Amino acid sequence: MANPILVTGGTGDLGREVVRRLAAEDRRVRVMSRRPRPADVRHEWARCDLKTGDGLAEAVDGVSAIIHCASTLGRRDEQVTRNLVEAAKRAGDPHVVYISIVGIDVIRFFYYNEKLASEKVIEESGLPWTVLRATQFHELVARASSAQRRLPVTIMPSGFRFQPVSTGDVADRLVALASGEPSGRVADMGGPEVRSARDLAEAYQRSVGRRKPIVSLWVPGKAARAFRAGGNLTPENATGVGTFEEFLSTRV
Numbered sequence: 001m002a003n004p005i006l007v008t009g010g011t012g013d014l015g016r017e018v019v020r021r022l023a024a025e026d027r028r029v030r031v032m033s034r035r036p037r038p039a040d041v042r043h044e045w046a047r048c049d050l051k052t053g054d055g056l057a058e059a060v061d062g063v064s065a066i067i068h069c070a071s072t073l074g075r076r077d078e079q080v081t082r083n084l085v086e087a088a089k090r091a092g093d094p095h096v097v098y099i100s101i102v103g104i105d106v107i108r109f110f111y112y113n114e115k116l117a118s119e120k121v122i123e124e125s126g127l128p129w130t131v132l133r134a135t136q137f138h139e140l141v142a143r144a145s146s147a148q149r150r151l152p153v154t155i156m157p158s159g160f161r162f163q164p165v166s167t168g169d170v171a172d173r174l175v176a177l178a179s180g181e182p183s184g185r186v187a188d189m190g191g192p193e194v195r196s197a198r199d200l201a202e203a204y205q206r207s208v209g210r211r212k213p214i215v216s217l218w219v220p221g222k223a224a225r226a227f228r229a230g231g232n233l234t235p236e237n238a239t240g241v242g243t244f245e246e247f248l249s250t251r252v
Contacts, residue, residue: 004030004044005178006063006094008084009070011035013139014099017171018067019043025175032059032070050080056087063088065095065178068122077114078121085125097178098122099170100133102163102188106231109223119185128182134170135163135190135234138247144197145204154205156197158216159228163235164200165191166242173239190234192243200244207248 005022009015010031022029023043030044037045046059050070060066066088071077081098088094100119104112122129141164148154173189195203201214219227226232 002028003062003064004028006030006032006046006059006066008032008050008066008068012069012071013137014167014170014174015069017167018069018174021171021175030059030063050083051076053083053087056083057091060084060087060091060094062091063094065097067174067178068096068098069174072114073111075114077111078117081118081121085121085127088127089125093127095128095130095178095182096122096125097130097132097174099174100131101232102133102135102190102234103226103231104133107223107226112223123184130177130183131185132170132173132177133185133188133234135165135188135232135240137167137170138164138191138242138244139167139251140164141200141244142204142248142251145201149208149210153213153215154201155215155217156201157224157227158218160197160219160224161194161227161230161233162197162200163190163194163233163238164244164247165189165240166247169240169242187239188234188237189240190238191240192238194233194235194238195244203244203248207245 005027007015007018010019011033019029019031030046032046032048034049048055048059072080100115104116119131141162145154198214
């Protein structure tokens, strides 16, 4: 029987899609989560806290590859990635596939700094590795509006553009990469359309049947300037096919 593929953050937006695709291919998959195993889950389950390392040795034991989707949203990403890599090295020589973010080397703020540091940990680990950078997920873009649903207006950053991508499309790519040879840093992946923050907020409001003013707010600082310059975009790699409206039609 083939060794399992471990999916960290296997209960998150992206991790769930990765697990579904591996299961659909009849691959042996092990889901890592801090949560107890649900009664209706048929996959292998590894209850683990990447911050403390509790359960980590058991989670990585015998795996052929690790698709690392877990994130602390910038609080301790570098450290949890280091914990994962060190445990993986003790367990064997698995292929580590990491999902990162387009533009983290030009847009400098705490979360992106942690993602960039995590990339370096993986690159210097001595393990076989592949890193894929993607643009913002549809879910994140939608939450920027849904989180403001009780406000009289929706506030969006002035001059910001996004290239939202489907988690399903990214999951397909990650599964393909984990199934192949280690490739180092691969081509970035973006959604099919580059759109303004205001345009995306308007699309969200249409999907929920709501109309209220959208206020464009000027955001100061170097990171905001890099966003306005398009540092988060990869129009030459618009390989995702799912549009924001298609996402909204099924999720909102």
